[in-house]
Amino acid sequence: NAELTNTTELEIPGTVAELMEPALGLLPEQATVQDAIEYLRNSDNARQITYLYAVDGDERLTGLVVIRDLLLASPDQPLSEIMLPSPFALTEQMDAGDAITAAVHRHYPVYPVVDGDGRLRGVVRGWRLFERQAIEITAQTGQMVGVDKDERVYTGFWEAFRMRHPWLQINLVTAFAAAFVVGLFEDTITRIVALAAFLPVLAGQSGNTGSQALAITLRGLTLGDMKDQPIARVLRKEALLGALNGLLVGLVAGAAMWLYAAQTGAAGAPMLALTILIAMVGACTSSGIFGVLVPITLRRFGADPATASSIFLTTFTDIVGMGLMLMLATTLVSA
Amino acid sequence: NAELTNTTELEIPGTVAELMEPALGLLPEQATVQDAIEYLRNSDNARQITYLYAVDGDERLTGLVVIRDLLLASPDQPLSEIMLPSPFALTEQMDAGDAITAAVHRHYPVYPVVDGDGRLRGVVRGWRLFERQAIEITAQTGQMVGVDKDERVYTGFWEAFRMRHPWLQINLVTAFAAAFVVGLFEDTITRIVALAAFLPVLAGQSGNTGSQALAITLRGLTLGDMKDQPIARVLRKEALLGALNGLLVGLVAGAAMWLYAAQTGAAGAPMLALTILIAMVGACTSSGIFGVLVPITLRRFGADPATASSIFLTTFTDIVGMGLMLMLATTLVSA
Known part of the structure; x- marks a missing residue:
C-alpha cells in the first residue's frame, strides 16, 4: 500500500510561477557587508527587501543574507561568510500545493524561487501561500456536493x-x-x-x-x-x-x-x-x-x-x- | 438586518494569549540607532529578533523598528525618529479568530501583543495564526455532520x-x-x-x-x-x-x-x-x-x-x- 499512502500533498491548483514576484536584493557572493549596506542605502526599494540573495557568476542562488546579520558582522566580511549557504528555494514549476506543504514547516516570510539551473527567478511571499491555502480549504465542503x-x-x-x-x-x-x-x-x-x-x-x-x-x-x-x-x-x-x-x-x-x-x-x-x-x-x-x-x-x-x-x-x-x-x-x- | 450581517469573524477558539511567546528586543524610544545596533550585537537571542519594539517609561509600546531601517539611518538618530509609531498590535484577551481576521490583511511575520494599558506583553508569530486557521477550517466539513x-x-x-x-x-x-x-x-x-x-x-x-x-x-x-x-x-x-x-x-x-x-x-x-x-x-x-x-x-x-x-x-x-x-x-x- 506504499503507493496509496504516498498521496498526501495538498490539492492546490497552479504553480509557484503564478504566485511569484520579482526578486530584489541580488548581490554577488563576493560583495562585502559594507557593499550590501551601501546597496540597501541606495536602493529605492529597500523597504520591500526582507532578505538579500547572494548569487554566483551565473546568477545561481548560492546563499541568503538576513539583514540583521549585516549589523552583527564586520564591514569587510564577504557575504559568502555570513550568508546561509544553499538556502531552501521553491522552483518555478513546483505545484502550489507542494510549495505550501514545504512552507508549512518553515514559515519564512519570503521564499526564493529558482529555475531548473538554480538561477534566482523571483520570490514568493509566505502569506500568499497561506492565503491560497485558506481559500482552497474552504472550498472542500462545497466540492463534496458539486460546488x-x-x-x-x-x-x-x-x-x-x-x-x-x-x-x-x-x-x-x-x-x-x-x-x-x-x-x-x-x-x-x-x-x-x-x-x-x-x-x-x-x-x-x-x-x-x-x-x-x-x-x-x-x-x-x-x-x-x-x-x-x-x-x-x-x-x-x-x-x-x-x-x-x-x-x-x-x-x-x-x-x-x-x-x-x-x-x-x-x-x-x-x-x-x-x-x-x-x-x-x-x-x-x-x-x-x-x-x-x-x-x-x-x-x-x-x-x-x-x-x-x-x-x-x-x-x-x-x-x-x-x-x-x-x-x-x-x-x-x-x- | 444589520445585526445579522455583522457576524463575520472567523470562528477560532482560544485567545491571543495562548499563541503568545515572550517579546525580545524592547528598547526605550529615546535610545539611538547606535544603541540599538549595540543591543543586537550583544544579545544572545539576536537571531530570533525580527523587529525591535520601542517603549516609553511605562513600558507602553510606542513604536516598531524594522532592523533594515537601522542600516539606513544615521547612528545618532533616536529610535523615535525611525520607528513606525503606534504600530498595529494584538491584545492579550483578543479571540484568536479576531486576531486572524486582523492579520490576514497585514501579513506581518510577527505581531506585538499588548495588555489593556498598552504595555508590551509578548509577540505572536504570523505563521502560528495561519497554522491555527488551516487546522480550524479543515474541521468544518466534519463539524457539519457531528465530528x-x-x-x-x-x-x-x-x-x-x-x-x-x-x-x-x-x-x-x-x-x-x-x-x-x-x-x-x-x-x-x-x-x-x-x-x-x-x-x-x-x-x-x-x-x-x-x-x-x-x-x-x-x-x-x-x-x-x-x-x-x-x-x-x-x-x-x-x-x-x-x-x-x-x-x-x-x-x-x-x-x-x-x-x-x-x-x-x-x-x-x-x-x-x-x-x-x-x-x-x-x-x-x-x-x-x-x-x-x-x-x-x-x-x-x-x-x-x-x-x-x-x-x-x-x-x-x-x-x-x-x-x-x-x-x-x-x-x-x-x-
Whole structure:
C-alpha cells in the first residue's frame, strides 16, 4: 500500500510561477557587508527587501543574507561568510500545493524561487501561500456536493447555476440507481408499508455515518496526517466505528419499529425490528468503509479527493443500505 | 438586518494569549540607532529578533523598528525618529479568530501583543495564526455532520466514538420526525407504492441542493465574504437557484416517474409526474433557503455556524420535501 499512502500533498491548483514576484536584493557572493549596506542605502526599494540573495557568476542562488546579520558582522566580511549557504528555494514549476506543504514547516516570510539551473527567478511571499491555502480549504465542503472551488457567496446567479446544476443531475441518476433497487422490492413494501417510512431514516443515518468518516479522511489528507497512517488501519477503524455506531443506533431504531409495528397490529414485529437492526449495522459499516475509500480512490485516479465525494458516498450507502434492509425484510418477515 | 450581517469573524477558539511567546528586543524610544545596533550585537537571542519594539517609561509600546531601517539611518538618530509609531498590535484577551481576521490583511511575520494599558506583553508569530486557521477550517466539513473539531485521523477509536455517537443519535431522532410525517401517509403509499422508491430520491436531491447553499454560505462566513452581502440577497439567490435546479431535476424525475407508472399500468401517471415535479421544486427551494438560514441562525445563537449544520438542514428538508410530496400525491392522484 506504499503507493496509496504516498498521496498526501495538498490539492492546490497552479504553480509557484503564478504566485511569484520579482526578486530584489541580488548581490554577488563576493560583495562585502559594507557593499550590501551601501546597496540597501541606495536602493529605492529597500523597504520591500526582507532578505538579500547572494548569487554566483551565473546568477545561481548560492546563499541568503538576513539583514540583521549585516549589523552583527564586520564591514569587510564577504557575504559568502555570513550568508546561509544553499538556502531552501521553491522552483518555478513546483505545484502550489507542494510549495505550501514545504512552507508549512518553515514559515519564512519570503521564499526564493529558482529555475531548473538554480538561477534566482523571483520570490514568493509566505502569506500568499497561506492565503491560497485558506481559500482552497474552504472550498472542500462545497466540492463534496458539486460546488465548484471558484464559487464564492458573491458569484453571480447564472454562473453558480451553470457550475452546480450538472452535479445535481448526476446525483439524480445515482439516486435512480438506489430507487431501482427499492423498486425491486415493491411487493415487500406493499406488504409491510412501515418499511417505506424507514427508508429515508436508514439512508440518512448511514449517509451521516459515512460523511463523518469521509470528513475525517479528507481532513487527514489535507493536513498531511495520512502520511503516518496506513490506509488499512484507517479503514479498519472506520469500519468498526460504523459497526458500533450502527449497532447502537440500530437498537434504538429497531425498538421503535417493534413498538410501531406491534401498535399497528402488523405481523412479525420482532423480525421487522431485527431487520432494521441488521440493516443499520450493515449500512453504517459499509458507509464507514466507503467514507475512507471514496476520497482515496478519487485521489488515486488523479482527481481532487473532495470532488463530489458526498454524491458518490451516498450512492453507495443508499444502494447497500436500502437493498440490504429490503432483502432482509423479504426473507425474514412473514406476512 | 444589520445585526445579522455583522457576524463575520472567523470562528477560532482560544485567545491571543495562548499563541503568545515572550517579546525580545524592547528598547526605550529615546535610545539611538547606535544603541540599538549595540543591543543586537550583544544579545544572545539576536537571531530570533525580527523587529525591535520601542517603549516609553511605562513600558507602553510606542513604536516598531524594522532592523533594515537601522542600516539606513544615521547612528545618532533616536529610535523615535525611525520607528513606525503606534504600530498595529494584538491584545492579550483578543479571540484568536479576531486576531486572524486582523492579520490576514497585514501579513506581518510577527505581531506585538499588548495588555489593556498598552504595555508590551509578548509577540505572536504570523505563521502560528495561519497554522491555527488551516487546522480550524479543515474541521468544518466534519463539524457539519457531528465530528468534533479536535478529531484527526489519528484520534483513538473510543475517543472518536464518544465524540461522534451522540450526534448520530440526534440525527436518528430528527429522522424519526421525518418518518413520522411519512407514516401519516401510509394509505397513500399502500395505494401508490412507487412513491416509496421516490422518497429517498427526493430526500437525497433536496439534501444535496441544500448542502450546496450551506457550503457556499459557510465559505462566505469563513472568508469574510458575507460582510458585503446583505443576507436577503443571499437568501433570494439560493431560493431561486433551488427553484430552478428543482425544476430541471424535477422534470427529469417526473418524466421517469411517468414512464415507470405508465409501464406498470398504475393509475394517474400524469398526476404522479406532476406531484414529483412540484414536490421537487418545493423541496429544493426550501432547502436552498434552509442552507443559508441554518448557519446564520447557529451563529446568531452564539454557536459555531458549522456545528451539526448538515444534520439540521436534512431534518428540515426531509420533513418539508417528503411531507409535500405525499400531501400532493394524496390530493392529486386518484387511485
